[in-house]
Amino acid sequence: MRSFASDTVHKINQTVTVKGWVNSRRDHGGLIFVDLRDHTGVVQLVVQPEQVDAFKAAGELRDEYVLAAAGTVRERSEELKNPHIPTGTIEINIDQLTILNRSQPLPIQIHGEALANEDLRLKYRFLDLRRPKMQHMLKKRAEYYAVMRRYVEQQGFIEIATPILANSSPEGARDFLIPSRVHSGKFYALPQAPQQFKQLLMVGGVPRYYQLAACFRDEDPRADRLYGEFYQLDLEMSFVEDGEEVRSTMEPLIKQLATDFAGKRLMTDTIPRIPYREAMETYGTDKPDLRFGMELVELTEVLKATEFGVFKNAECVKAICVKGASTLSRSQIDSFTDIAKSEGAGGLAYLTYEGGEVKSPIAKFLKPEELSAIKQAMGAADGDIVFFGADKRQVVNKVLGRLRNEFATHFNLKDPNIIALAWIVDFPFYEQDDKTGKLDFGHNPFSMPKGGLAALQAEDKLGIIADQYDMVMNGYEICSGGVRNHNPEVLYEVFSVLGFGRNYVDARFGGMINAFKYGAPPHAGCAFGIDRMFMVLMDEDNIREIVAFPKNGSGVDVMMNSPSVVDDAQLKELHVRSVED
RNA sequence: GGGCUCGUAGUGAAGCUGGCCUAUCACGCCUCCCUGUCACGGAGGAGAUCGCCGGUUCGAAUCCGGUCGGGCCCGCCA
Secondary structure, three states, X not given: OEEOHHHHHHOOOOEEEEEEEEEEEEEOOOOEEEEEEEOOEEEEEEEOOOOHHHHHHHHHOOOOOEEEEEEEEEEOOHHHOOOOOOOOOEEEEEEEEEEEEOOOOOOOOOOOOOOOOHHHHHHOHHHHOOOHHHHHHHHHHHHHHHHHHHHHHHOOOEXXXXXXXXXXXXXXXXXXXXXXXXXXXXXXXXXXXXXXXXXXXXXXXXXXXXXXXXXXXOOOOEOOEOOEEEEEEEEEEEOXXXXXXXXXXXXXXXXXXXHHHOOOEEOOOOOOEEEHHHHHHHHOOOOOOXXXXXXXXXXXXXXXXXXXHHHHOOOEEEEEXXXXXXXXXXXHHHHHHHHHHHOOOOOOOEEEEEOOEEEOOOHHHOOHHHHHHHHHHHOOOOOOEEEEEEEOHHHHHHHHHHHHHHHHHHOOOOOOOEEOEXXXXXXXXXXXXXXXXXXXXXXXXXXXXXXXXXXXXXXXXXXXXXXXXXXXXXXXXXXXXXXXXXXXXXXXXXXXXXXXXXXXXXXXXXXXXXXXXXXXXXXXXXXXXXXXXXXXXXOOOOHHHHOOOOOOOOOOEOOOOEOOOOOHHHHHHOOOOOOOO
């Protein structure tokens, strides 16, 4: 009967068979130790020369050889116990040892601290996955899925699969296209999200739908964004007209994941709802990390009479107070200045509070009453530095928002044991392009404008609010959702504001809008980015660390060599011309 | 598409203000020794045209330009 490594500790004086990989071999000439590793851990095998065949086989072992070993579990004498491993109190005296398979010398080291380049790890992912940390990740991920499924099913959601071969959706991300063999010149697209299908399920009478849905987007990746494919916990509820119902339905799950599942503390038990504009003004971003304060403080009024040109000529002046920042060296401040410039700032003005006075290259340009008003508004004390942003409002928010984040990292304010959650609500329905001045959808064209048809008639289109909400976890957007627009007339109008006629809408979204004409119930939902949320819960800052087989940053699977060229015959069958043409 | 950054034995690092680099160290690999190790130890050995191409120079891992590849970021991600 086969035993796992970790179980053998409970089987003293029993005969066991263990199977696994050679973690290490210590050959003392007349006595050979083998650390055998399986998914449960490591156990020490002892091979004596008296067991002639086993001893001979043990002599041939190398790292990562695969073996089956049978023998008797013995308690080690006190001085031989190893407190560093869970099975260190026992060892297995081996009678029989079979080499099941051999391994070439490893291209990457899989134990120890020094990790190979990520690209090499991905090429040899099957070896990388043998590392205990990766084994733990895989197991934990399965548990994570189970927790989510259990919760949503308790809430009455039922899982329904939606098509993978779907339709191109021109308004969103770049599609992955699949040429149709049967219909020459036509294409399927892999779904960017099951958005339209899940809304159709609502029309189809499903009260609550969920799916651990694969989503496909051909956009350049980031550290927190996979290339190509990722998973969402996708949900939709019918007869819901208030997004609050969706938010309050899902909150307990996320809290449970943060606490019971990930073993962290919640920053606040009540999850704040922060309007988009407030988030932008207070944190300079719509995905604020709320584990720390350092909020943006408006100083435009305080400094409206200033004669300091940089502030005087700016549309907006704001600042953040960085506690204890006076320890920063000049060159460190310079590097933060570079960051500010990279976000569009002209420079980075600051006031240092030290020894009861203000030190700064700009202090002499400010009147004493201005300096004291700033100090008071910022709540600055000795040891702090106040950093300013003075520019167009949008630029100031962006620069200070970025700096807030960078300073928090620098001063270790991001406590990994805390999860800070927030709902960002009331997104603008439309946004204006900086350069072209053209209006476009801010978020999701399928969400309901607050106030419905009447609101869309408003003169100020930028003031129209979408019933749309995101959940933010420690500075990462982990969920996006909305109350959907289930009214065909309102939906046509939403596009009409941008100059798109009915024909346009019918052509692109005909499947869905047609359905809405046959008694669509009001509905709302959301989708959680499973991979990204898991990354945050597992304390990783690279999303590829928590995926078994991710593509690299160029969208290449370096292990399987995809994408790859295909035969001309295949292309011909799909009515696709080869690249040479 | 753009910006920044990295590329040195199988792996991870050092060297990189040009010459003493005939490129250093650790892990791994090979041979031999070793009966209580646990990342065993000991002796010896192999293994690198310093990503690639070009330039500057008496001389380039080192400086410059280009190129390829990785990473991070911007754009993009309804």
